[in-house]
Amino acid sequence: MVEPTSAGVRLTTLPLVSDQVRGETTIISVHKKSKDVKVGLEMGYSKDGRWLVISEIHPNTLCSTFSELKKGAKLLDVEADGVLHRHPSLQQAVVLIAGAVGDLRLTIMPLLDRYGFIVSMEEFLAHSVTRDMVREENIQLKKWQKRAATPKAWQEYASRKPDKLRKRIREGVPDAVRGFVWKLLAAARSSPEFRQATTWHELVAKAADIAEDHAVQIDKDVPRTMTEHIYFRSAGKTGQEALARLLKCYAAYHPELGYTQGMSSYAAVLLLYMTEEDAFWTFATLMKSCGLVGLFVDGFPLLFHHYDVWQQLIQKHLPKVDKHIKQELLQFLGMDMKEYNQIVKEQSPMRSMLPSMYTTYWFQSMVVGGDNPAPSAVAPRLMDCILLDGHLGVIFQFGLALLKSHEKELLKLRGDSLANALRTLPTRCGDFEALLEKAHEYKIADKTLQGPME
Amino acid sequence: MAAALSRAPSGTAPRPDDDYDYLFKVVIIGDSGVGKSNLLSRFTRNEFHLDSKSTIGVEFATRSISHDGKIIKAQIWDTGALPLLLPLPLVLPGQERYRAITSAYYRGAVGALLVYDISKRLTFENVERWLKELRTHADPSIVVMLVGNKCDLKHLQAVITDDAKSFAEQNNLAFIETSAMDSTNVDVAFETILIEIYRIVTRKTLDPTGDNKPGVPGGSRIVLEPAAGGKKKGGCC
Numbered sequence: 001m002v003e004p005t006s007a008g009v010r011l012t013t014l015p016l017v018s019d020q021v022r023g024e025t026t027i028i029s030v031h032k033k034s035k036d037v038k039v040g041l042e043m044g045y046s047k048d049g050r051w052l053v054i055s056e057i058h059p060n061t062l063c064s065t066f067s068e069l070k071k072g073a074k075l076l077d078v079e080a081d082g083v084l085h086r087h088p089s090l091q092q093a094v095v096l097i098a099g100a101v102g103d104l105r106l107t108i109m110p111l112l113d114r115y116g117f118i119v120s121m122e123e124f125l126a127h128s129v130t131r132d133m134v135r136e137e138n139i140q141l142k143k144w145q146k147r148a149a150t151p152k153a154w155q156e157y158a159s160r161k162p163d164k165l166r167k168r169i170r171e172g173v174p175d176a177v178r179g180f181v182w183k184l185l186a187a188a189r190s191s192p193e194f195r196q197a198t199t200w201h202e203l204v205a206k207a208a209d210i211a212e213d214h215a216v217q218i219d220k221d222v223p224r225t226m227t228e229h230i231y232f233r234s235a236g237k238t239g240q241e242a243l244a245r246l247l248k249c250y251a252a253y254h255p256e257l258g259y260t261q262g263m264s265s266y267a268a269v270l271l272l273y274m275t276e277e278d279a280f281w282t283f284a285t286l287m288k289s290c291g292l293v294g295l296f297v298d299g300f301p302l303l304f305h306h307y308d309v310w311q312q313l314i315q316k317h318l319p320k321v322d323k324h325i326k327q328e329l330l331q332f333l334g335m336d337m338k339e340y341n342q343i344v345k346e347q348s349p350m351r352s353m354l355p356s357m358y359t360t361y362w363f364q365s366m367v368v369g370g371d372n373p374a375p376s377a378v379a380p381r382l383m384d385c386i387l388l389d390g391h392l393g394v395i396f397q398f399g400l401a402l403l404k405s406h407e408k409e410l411l412k413l414r415g416d417s418l419a420n421a422l423r424t425l426p427t428r429c430g431d432f433e434a435l436l437e438k439a440h441e442y443k444i445a446d447k448t449l450q451g452p453m454e
Numbered sequence: 455m456a457a458a459l460s461r462a463p464s465g466t467a468p469r470p471d472d473d474y475d476y477l478f479k480v481v482i483i484g485d486s487g488v489g490k491s492n493l494l495s496r497f498t499r500n501e502f503h504l505d506s507k508s509t510i511g512v513e514f515a516t517r518s519i520s521h522d523g524k525i526i527k528a529q530i531w532d533t534g535a536l537p538l539l540l541p542l543p544l545v546l547p548g549q550e551r552y553r554a555i556t557s558a559y560y561r562g563a564v565g566a567l568l569v570y571d572i573s574k575r576l577t578f579e580n581v582e583r584w585l586k587e588l589r590t591h592a593d594p595s596i597v598v599m600l601v602g603n604k605c606d607l608k609h610l611q612a613v614i615t616d617d618a619k620s621f622a623e624q625n626n627l628a629f630i631e632t633s634a635m636d637s638t639n640v641d642v643a644f645e646t647i648l649i650e651i652y653r654i655v656t657r658k659t660l661d662p663t664g665d666n667k668p669g670v671p672g673g674s675r676i677v678l679e680p681a682a683g684g685k686k687k688g689g690c691c
Contacts, residue, residue: 065502065503065504066504067503067504067505217486220486220487220508221486221508224505224506224507224508225507225508227505261486261508261510262510264508332529333561334479334561334562356511356512357511357512357514358511359511360510360511360512361510361511364510364511365510369507369508369510370507370508370509370510370511371491371506371507371509371510371513373507416515416516416529419514420514420515423513423514
C-alpha cells in the first residue's frame with residue numbers, strides 16, 4: 001500500500017493568464033511544504049531537442065493527480081518561489097523544482113491528439129497519422145465538401161442516396177466539415193418555425209434571469225465536463241464560458257426543464273465543432289425535435305423507456321451475459337430472481353434498478369460523462385449518428401458491442417467484481433473505431449426507441 | 455477506536471471477495487460538488503481526482519475492514535444523479551429532480567454519510583433537507599454521520615466546525631471533518647460508521663430467519679436502534 005499524498009499539501013489548477021501563455025497551455029500549481037517533498041516528475045528533451053518534455057510521472061506524488069501531466073507534455077515555464085523562469089533548461093528545471101518550497105507553478109502544454117483531446121503517450125502513438133492516411137482522408141473530405149457544398153446539394157444527396165449517406169456518416173464525418181454537416185442534419189429534423197419564435201440574442205439576454213438553482217448547477221457542472229479536451233480545460237476560458245452560456249440560454253428557452261446533469265455532455269460535443277449559436281439550435285433540436293428532453297425532465301420518461309429497451313436488447317443479443325448479469329447483480333442488490341421476475345411482470349418501476357446501475361450515464365451523458373466515461377474522442381462519432389438517426393440507437397449498439405467484446409471476461413466475474421466491471425466498461429473500450437464498426441452490426445428498429453412522450 | 459483497525463486483507467493472502475462476516479450497505483449523500491465520489495474513491499481505491507466528473511447515475515464500490523476479529527465488508531453507494539424510481543414531491547432546491555433519491559437506492563442501507571463542503575455554506579444549510587429525505591425514505595434506524603469534506607480548504611472555511619458539531623449533536627449524528635484530497639480522516643469516517651453499525655448489529659438480536667450473514671441488504675433487514683448519542687469526533691485541522 002503506497003502512502004497517499006501527505007497531509008497538508010494542496011494541489012490546485014489555476015486559470016490561465018491569457019496574455020502570458022497561449023490557450024493550449026495549462027498552469028499547474030503545486031504547493032511544496034518542504035524540500036523533502038517529492039514532486040515526482042522526470043524530464044528529458046524531445047527528439048528534436050527543442051522541447052523539455054515530461055518523461056515520467058510517479059504515482060502518488062504531488063503531481064500524480066493532475067491529468068494534464070502525462071508523458072510527453074511539454075514543460076514551458078517554471079515559477080518557483082514567485083520568480084518566473086521562461087523555458088528553463090533541463091538542469092535549471094530540476095534545480096528549481098527540487099529546491100522550491102511553497103508555490104511551484106509549472107506551465108505545460110499537454111500532449112494532445114489531433115482532435116485536441118489530452119492523451120497519454122500510448123494513445124498518442126497508437127493513433128498517430130501516416131501520410132497515406134491523410135491522403136485517403138483528403139480524398140474523402142473532397143467528396144464530403146461536394147456533398148455538403150450547399151444545403152440544396154445536401155438535400156439532393158440525402159434524398160437520392162439515403163443508404164449511402166447513412167454508411168458514410170457511420171464511417172465518421174471528417175472534422176473539417178463536421179459542424180456544417182451537423183447543422184444540415186439538425187435542420188432536417190426541425191421545422192422552419194422552430195428558430196423563429198425567438199432569437200439567440202434574445203436568449204442570451206434572458207439567460208441572466210434563469211432560475212438560480214439551475215444557474216448554480218450549470219456553473220458546478222461546466223468545469224467538470226469534457227475536460228480532456230483542451231477547449232474545455234481551463235476555468236473561465238472560452239470553452240467553459242461558451243458551454244455555460246449555451247446551457248443557460250437553453251434554460252431560458254425551456255424554463256420548465258431548465259438544466260439537468262448530463263445535458264452538458266451533449267452540449268459540449270456540439271461546441272467542439274459549431275459556433276455557439278448553431279450549437280445551441282442543434283442542441284435544442286436534439287432535445288425537442290428528437291425528444292431527448294425525455295431523458296432529463298422530471299420523471300425521466302425516456303430514460304426509463306431506454307432501460308426497458310436495453311433489457312430487451314441485451315436479452316435478445318447477449319442472452320448468456322444477460323442471464324449472468326441478472327443472477328449476479330440481483331444478489332448484489334439483495335434481491336432474488338423470483339422477486340425480480342415478479343417486479344418485471346408487474347411493470348414496477350423497481351425493475352429499472354438493474355440497468356440503472358450501469359447504463360444511466362450512457363444515455364444521459366452519451367457515455368462520455370459521469371465517473372467512468374468512454375474516451376471523449378468517441379463523442380463526435382456518436383453524435384454523427386445521433387443527429388442522423390434522431391435517437392440514441394447508436395448508444396445501444398455501442399453498449400452491445402462493448403459487452404460483447406468483453407463477454408468472456410464478464411461471464412467469469414461475480415458479484416461486486418461484475419458490477420464494477422460493467423460500470424467501468426466504457427473506460428476500457430479500446431480501439432473505438434473497431435468497436436463502432438461492430439456496433440453497427442446490431443440492428444435496432446427505429447420505432448422501439450421512440451419514447452413514451454411527446 | 456479506529457486506530458486499532460487494520461486495512462482489509464490486501465497483502466499476502468487476500469481472502470476471496472465474498473469472504474466476510476458482515477456486509478453493510480452505506481450510502482453517501484449530499485449536495486452536488488461536495489466531493490462524494492472522491493470520498494468513495496479515496497476510501498475504496500485510495501484515488502483522488504482533481505478533475506472529477508459529475509456523477510451521472512450511481513457509483514458504488516466495496517472495501518472490507520477487519521474489526522474485532524471479523525471482516526466487515528462495506529458496500530458503498532454514491533449517488534450523483536440517480537433518477538427517480540419513485541418520484542417525490544419537489545420541495546428541494548438545486549438539482550432537485552436528481553436529489554430526490556429513491557427508496558430503491560436506500561434499500562437495505564444501514565449507514566449514511568451526509569456530506570457537505572466546509573467551504574460552501576449552502577451545502578451545509580441543505581443538510582437538514584437531506585436529513586428529512588433520509589427520514590422519509592431510509593430505514594428509520596439508519597446510522598448517519600455528518601461529514602464536512604474539503605477540510606484542506608481551511609483558508610476558505612465557510613462552515614464553522616463547532617456549528618456543524620452542535621448541529622450533529624442536536625440531531626444525533628456522528629460528525630467528522632475530512633479531506634478526500636489529502637486523505638485526512640477519510641478512513642476514520644468510514645471505519646467509525648462501520649464499527650458503529652457493527653456495534654449495534656452485534657448487540658441486537660437479528661434476523662429471525664437465521665441467515666448467518668447479517669446485514670446483507672435485501673431479504674433480511676437488520677433492525678437498528680437509533681445511533682446512541684452524537685459521537686464526538688474532532689475536526690481534523
